[in-house]
Amino acid sequence: MASTGRIEIDGKTHDFAVTEGTEGERAIHIEDLRAQTQCITLDPGYKNTGSCESAITFIDGEKGILHHRGYSIEDLASNSSFLEVAYLLIHGELPTQSEYEMFRSGVTIHTMLHEDLKDFFSAFPKDAHPMAVCSAVVAALSTFYPEDLDPNDSEQVMNSAERLIAKFPTIAAYAHKHSIGHPCLYPDNSLSYVENFLTMMFGTPCDEYEVDPVVARAIEMLLILHADHEQNCSTSTVRLVGSSHANLFASISAGINALWGPRHGGANQQVVEMLESIAEEGLTARQFVDRAKDRDDTSRLMGFGHRVYRNYDPRARVIKSSADDVLAKLGVDDKLLEIAIDLERIALEEDYFAERRLYPNVDFYSGVIFKALGIPVQSFTVLFAMGRLPGWIAQWMELHEQEQAIGRPRQIYTGPTSRKYTPIETR
Numbered sequence: 001m002a003s004t005g006r007i008e009i010d011g012k013t014h015d016f017a018v019t020e021g022t023e024g025e026r027a028i029h030i031e032d033l034r035a036q037t038q039c040i041t042l043d044p045g046y047k048n049t050g051s052c053e054s055a056i057t058f059i060d061g062e063k064g065i066l067h068h069r070g071y072s073i074e075d076l077a078s079n080s081s082f083l084e085v086a087y088l089l090i091h092g093e094l095p096t097q098s099e100y101e102m103f104r105s106g107v108t109i110h111t112m113l114h115e116d117l118k119d120f121f122s123a124f125p126k127d128a129h130p131m132a133v134c135s136a137v138v139a140a141l142s143t144f145y146p147e148d149l150d151p152n153d154s155e156q157v158m159n160s161a162e163r164l165i166a167k168f169p170t171i172a173a174y175a176h177k178h179s180i181g182h183p184c185l186y187p188d189n190s191l192s193y194v195e196n197f198l199t200m201m202f203g204t205p206c207d208e209y210e211v212d213p214v215v216a217r218a219i220e221m222l223l224i225l226h227a228d229h230e231q232n233c234s235t236s237t238v239r240l241v242g243s244s245h246a247n248l249f250a251s252i253s254a255g256i257n258a259l260w261g262p263r264h265g266g267a268n269q270q271v272v273e274m275l276e277s278i279a280e281e282g283l284t285a286r287q288f289v290d291r292a293k294d295r296d297d298t299s300r301l302m303g304f305g306h307r308v309y310r311n312y313d314p315r316a317r318v319i320k321s322s323a324d325d326v327l328a329k330l331g332v333d334d335k336l337l338e339i340a341i342d343l344e345r346i347a348l349e350e351d352y353f354a355e356r357r358l359y360p361n362v363d364f365y366s367g368v369i370f371k372a373l374g375i376p377v378q379s380f381t382v383l384f385a386m387g388r389l390p391g392w393i394a395q396w397m398e399l400h401e402q403e404q405a406i407g408r409p410r411q412i413y414t415g416p417t418s419r420k421y422t423p424i425e426t427r
């Protein structure tokens with residue numbers, strides 16, 4: 001039976017339909033709240049605001065559950081490949097062998113960048129953050145493919161989607177190569193998605209580069225773990241920009257910028273920098289945790305806390321359990337991992353973190369692994385973006401299928417009321 005929510009304002013009641021998702025989450029439809037009551041809802045940070053209905057990803061933050069199209073993240077991380085998860089997110093089902101081959105070759109064919117696009121990289125300062133470079137180059141892709149920018153043409157959208165997934169590793173590797181003054185390598189389409197990325201990142205024209213299968217599998221798993229996360233800050237950004245009918249490249253470029261922030265994807269870089277500064281300053285884990293608890297100190301325990309997960313982040317659990325294995329296989333005895341384990345243990349014993357329900361998130365251990373795998377610290381968030389790309393694309397496509405109205409929140413104005421302009425000489 002359909003439920004109804006009732007709101008009473010100034011003694012007058014108003015009824016609104018209640019909708020229920022397939023996993024039992026409920027929401028009150030308030031589309032005509034303002035028309036009925038002259039009130040809007042006020043929810044800074046959107047802690048209780050559903051911006052859409054979506055069939056892509058389900059999260060239960062209380063139970064630590066993450067599913068894509070019904071499949072658990074643990075199942076996907078141990079059994080699937082990144083391109084297969086990308087297909088699942090975008091098309092809604094796991095592919096058959098022939099569907100997978102078509103998708104893989106559709107992506108692989110686009111790995112090269114237009115030669116003129118390569119000039120963009122040399123225009124950036126050597127110490128430019130690769131997230132800035134990636135977002136600029138992704139936005140610039142739209143200028144190279146003007147024939148594929150119509151958001152309402154599904155064939156054009158799929159061309160742009162395949163180009164983005166194909167070219168992002170090349171862009172990420174070129175951003176790194178430019179920063180160290182090395183020549184960029186062309187993609188090698190005989191390699192897998194991850195092998196190709198690693199070869200462009202670490203190979204040179206002078207020597208044969210052999211991809212370590214342990215490193216390749218670990219990167220593949222990390223990309224899968226980051227592939228989508230429902231309406232987080234960057235995905236909401238991609239949807240909001242997309243809702244204006246801006247093209248896919250412009251929308252994804254905006255998402256990359258949103259992801260860069262230290263409270264979002266930028267946290268993976270910040271975690272390793274935090275661990276390094278603890279090691280350099282000779283602090284104990286307890287001393288740092290005390291700083292993070294201190295309201296007069298701006299330090300936060302980076303990699304801890306999550307808006308939705310209130311018990312644990314299932315992605316952090318998968319990463320932590322593979323961290324030991326990966327580091328052992330690589331023969332890395334990592335001091336930073338020891339500090340991270342200490343920080344986690346101490347923080348979890350503290351009332352401050354328990355009361356606020358702050359637990360390690362995906363970024364807490366991912367940076368440690370990225371570092372052990374040889375990824376430069378500044379590129380950590382770029383790897384997050386590479387992983388999140390299929391999620392952004394799937395969410396953007398869903399928005400267009402749903403023909404959602406332009407995203408345009410309201411506000412409560414708190415500035416001065418109407419006043420008269422005074423000429424400058426009389427102020």
Ligand code: CMC
Pocket residue numbers: 045232262263264265266267292293299300301302303304305306307308356358361362363
């Ligand atoms: N260290 C210390 N205190 C914290 C932390 C932390 N990492 N996170 C939250 N708090 C405190 C915060 O000071 C506040 O305390 P009080 O109630 O006394 O004012 C309370 O916990 C609630 O914090 P909030 O900022 O209102 O919570 P939020 O849900 O808006 O923010 C968050 C979530 C992830 C932005 C935040 O926990 C944070 O800044 N964490 C560190 C950055 C980080 O690891 N980000 C990666 C998130 S997961 C991957 C991703 O999304 O990209």
